[in-house]
Amino acid sequence: MTETLTGAQIAIRLLERQGVRTLAGIPGGAILPIYDALGQSSIIHHVLARHEQGAGFMAQGMARATGQAAVCMASSGPGATNLLTAIADAKLDSIPVVAITGQVPRAMIGTDAFQEVDTYGLSIPITKHNFLVNSAEELLEVIPRAFEIALSGRPGPVLVDIPKDVQMQPIEIADWPAPGVRQMPPPADALAISEAAAMINAAKRPILYLGGGVVHAGAATVAVDLAEKANLPTVMTLMALGAMPVDHRLSLGMLGMHGARCTNLALDECDLLIAVGARFDDRATGKVAAFCPQAKIIHIDIDAAELDKIKTAHVGIAADVQEALERLLPLVSENARREWNTRVDELKRDFPQHMPDLDQPLSHFGLIRTVAVCLDDEAVIATDVGQHQMWVAQGYPLRRPRQWLTSGGLGTMGFGVPAAIGAALAEPQRTVVCFTGDGSILMNIQELVTAAEENVNVKIVLMDNASLGLVHQQQTLFYGERLFASQFKATPDFVKVAQGFGIAAVDLDTAANPCAALMEAIARPGPCLIHASIDVQQKVFPMVPPGAANRDMIGA
Amino acid sequence: MNAINRNEQRALARAVLEIDVNNHPGVMSHVIGLFSRRTYNVEGILCLPVGDGSCSRIWLLVNEDARLPQMMKQAEKLEDVIAIRRHHADHAVFSELEDFFRP
Ligand SMILES: Cc1ncc(C[n+]2csc(CCOP(=O)(O)OP(=O)(O)O)c2C)c(N)n1
Ligand SMILES: [Mg+2]
Numbered sequence: 158m159t160e161t162l163t164g165a166q167i168a169i170r171l172l173e174r175q176g177v178r179t180l181a182g183i184p185g186g187a188i189l190p191i192y193d194a195l196g197q198s199s200i201i202h203h204v205l206a207r208h209e210q211g212a213g214f215m216a217q218g219m220a221r222a223t224g225q226a227a228v229c230m231a232s233s234g235p236g237a238t239n240l241l242t243a244i245a246d247a248k249l250d251s252i253p254v255v256a257i258t259g260q261v262p263r264a265m266i267g268t269d270a271f272q273e274v275d276t277y278g279l280s281i282p283i284t285k286h287n288f289l290v291n292s293a294e295e296l297l298e299v300i301p302r303a304f305e306i307a308l309s310g311r312p313g314p315v316l317v318d319i320p321k322d323v324q325m326q327p328i329e330i331a332d333w334p335a336p337g338v339r340q341m342p343p344p345a346d347a348l349a350i351s352e353a354a355a356m357i358n359a360a361k362r363p364i365l366y367l368g369g370g371v372v373h374a375g376a377a378t379v380a381v382d383l384a385e386k387a388n389l390p391t392v393m394t395l396m397a398l399g400a401m402p403v404d405h406r407l408s409l410g411m412l413g414m415h416g417a418r419c420t421n422l423a424l425d426e427c428d429l430l431i432a433v434g435a436r437f438d439d440r441a442t443g444k445v446a447a448f449c450p451q452a453k454i455i456h457i458d459i460d461a462a463e464l465d466k467i468k469t470a471h472v473g474i475a476a477d478v479q480e481a482l483e484r485l486l487p488l489v490s491e492n493a494r495r496e497w498n499t500r501v502d503e504l505k506r507d508f509p510q511h512m513p514d515l516d517q518p519l520s521h522f523g524l525i526r527t528v529a530v531c532l533d534d535e536a537v538i539a540t541d542v543g544q545h546q547m548w549v550a551q552g553y554p555l556r557r558p559r560q561w562l563t564s565g566g567l568g569t570m571g572f573g574v575p576a577a578i579g580a581a582l583a584e585p586q587r588t589v590v591c592f593t594g595d596g597s598i599l600m601n602i603q604e605l606v607t608a609a610e611e612n613v614n615v616k617i618v619l620m621d622n623a624s625l626g627l628v629h630q631q632q633t634l635f636y637g638e639r640l641f642a643s644q645f646k647a648t649p650d651f652v653k654v655a656q657g658f659g660i661a662a663v664d665l666d667t668a669a670n671p672c673a674a675l676m677e678a679i680a681r682p683g684p685c686l687i688h689a690s691i692d693v694q695q696k697v698f699p700m701v702p703p704g705a706a707n708r709d710m711i712g713a
Numbered sequence: 714m715n716a717i718n719r720n721e722q723r724a725l726a727r728a729v730l731e732i733d734v735n736n737h738p739g740v741m742s743h744v745i746g747l748f749s750r751r752t753y754n755v756e757g758i759l760c761l762p763v764g765d766g767s768c769s770r771i772w773l774l775v776n777e778d779a780r781l782p783q784m785m786k787q788a789e790k791l792e793d794v795i796a797i798r799r800h801h802a803d804h805a806v807f808s809e810l811e812d813f814f815r816p
Contacts, residue, residue, distance in 0.1 A: 250803075281739075286792040306792060406790075462790055
């Protein structure tokens with residue numbers, strides 16, 4: 158039996174068939190046919206964001222929390238340009254997002270029509286792939302393909318730009334295409350796997366270096382199995398936090414610019430670095446020439462272009478990291494590695510992460526730890542970007558892959574609140590905490606009303622230093638204390654702002670018992686803003702100065 | 714693009730890339746964008762459809778540069794790139810066109 162459907166109806170039906178149940182967006186003229194069809198869907202819940210960047214980060218929050226591709230929508234012109242930052246962010250952190258934008262009718266493309274921009278051209282360098290759809294027929298191929306591309310290989314964002322006349326074009330449909338799903342890459346090269354195993358077995362001082370790809374591939378469990386079997390001390394990038402519980406005996410936590418001294422010093426001594434789903438980012442490696450100077454390198458990544466990009470690997474394996482690790486595991490021999498682990502434990506004892514004032518709930522680390530005490534590992538922890546982000550990365554006991562949502566590659570202020578809303582929409586059974594700063598929260602503050610409207614279980618912990626703290630820190634340390642444009646002269650009353658947007662708010666500064674107030678706020682279902690003042694003089698330490706080697710860290 | 718005078722250009726080692734792609738508007742932007750965003754100058758470009766026109770072949774003349782292997786890997790990742798091959802700079806495809814490029 159055939160039915161006659163418009164391009165818009167086809168697009169929505171294809172999203173339903175993909176399993177999309179929630180998506181975020183904002184309508185406008187060039188995407189109204191799709192919104193009209195979306196309004197008729199009884200399956201998809203549309204979340205009306207208040208800024209398209211918010212919609213983009215909500216989709217990211219859904220995708221990061223679940224690993225499934227998530228969808229955001231925007232109209233042509235300013236709607237599409239507002240999405241771009243969230244798409245670029247998804248590209249750098251390899252997050253599967255499908256962005257659907259309306260475009261002016263094909264006959265008007267290139268005429269500088271109202272709200273026409275070259276969305277296709279603008280999105281080329283910040284997407285994994287993009288499409289400008291030419292007919293309703295084409296949608297049947299493009300939409301499943303968009304999901305397949307977003308999910309396969311190294312995940313990433315895909316943009317589908319649909320002109321309005323294509324949305325309105327009716328065609329007859331007899332058969333529906335299969336939904337787009339993740340395609341597996343060819344298996345890892347057997348010879349390289351056995352070479353890698355031999356290198357691990359022969360190594361005296363190996364370190365396992367886990368990146369975000371381990372989380373994306375669902376390989377955290379097998380990575381921990383490998384570490385345990387061969388007793389490999391393990392470091393994680395910002396993106397991999399949670400892949401191995403930070404309090405695991407083999408965990409050295411986060412490496413790099415704001416890693417603990419013991420972590421970077423251990424890397425300095427290692428004779429074999431086993432990089433898995435990591436890309437040797439400059440924030441992780443510091444001065445590359447001085448990174449793991451004594452080490453041979455095994456590099457396993459699904460993206461062949463990452464092999465030898467920054468550091469030449471002795472064994473490079475382009476493969477799904479879960480598959481590669483599962484094949485590696487039986488070939489790696491059990492080994493207590495007493496000497497090396499004793500040395501690493503010594504470094505941990507002598508050069509630990511310094512966390513002052515842990516017992517004071519209003520100090521930066523004390524606040525983070527008190528929040529952690531209120532929650533179990535089922536909670537999701539999102540952050541914005543700045544000092545608060547690095548303190549949470551250093552201090553929160555992350556123990557579960559996909560527990561941790563942060564903007565790593567692009568470092569986008571404004572990420573936190575909408576990403577947390579997205580995570581809460583996708584996983585309503587979880588409590589989602591967003592640690593944010595007074596600078597970052599203002600970059601997507603409008604989504605507080607979306608949080609109120611959706612009544613999501615999001616707790617926003619605002620660490621307020623009335624400053625762009627990380628900028629303040631850099632100016633203090635590296636620009637002769639010439640503070641400029643990093644301290645706010647006027648600051649909003651955030652508690653009133655949150656209440657004005659319709660969500661509950663508490664101020665720990667004025668609470669008689671801050672601990673009790675915090676616990677109560679976290680335990681109460683629904684969205685809530687928790688405000689706490691933070692001393693602007695506090696620094697993120699230790700720190701690798703720009704351009705320095707990781708061993709040359711400054712600060713306690 | 715990067716301004717280098719003609720003599721300097723001749724002195725640089727060259728490579729010729731042969732890239733098979735799906736033929737649709739936008740493919741050229743994807744491929745060339747990889748080079749321009751890295752300020753990697755493309756000295757020569759040729760592109761024509763192949764066979765029934767569903768595919769095209771792009772020929773690029775580029776400077777030999779330590780980044781070239783990484784560029785080729787990045788190009789290989791593009792959805793619309795089917796294959797990429799590297800040739801020596803003396804490949805006939807550009808040298809036989811020199812007549813059309815006399816000052
Ligand atoms: C969109 C965007 N603009 C500018 C920056 C540069 N930047 C990085 S951290 C930071 C300050 C963040 O301030 P806040 O959110 O208050 O966090 P704090 O460092 O004070 O904890 C700035 C301006 C950025 N990362 N993102
Ligand atoms: Mg601040």
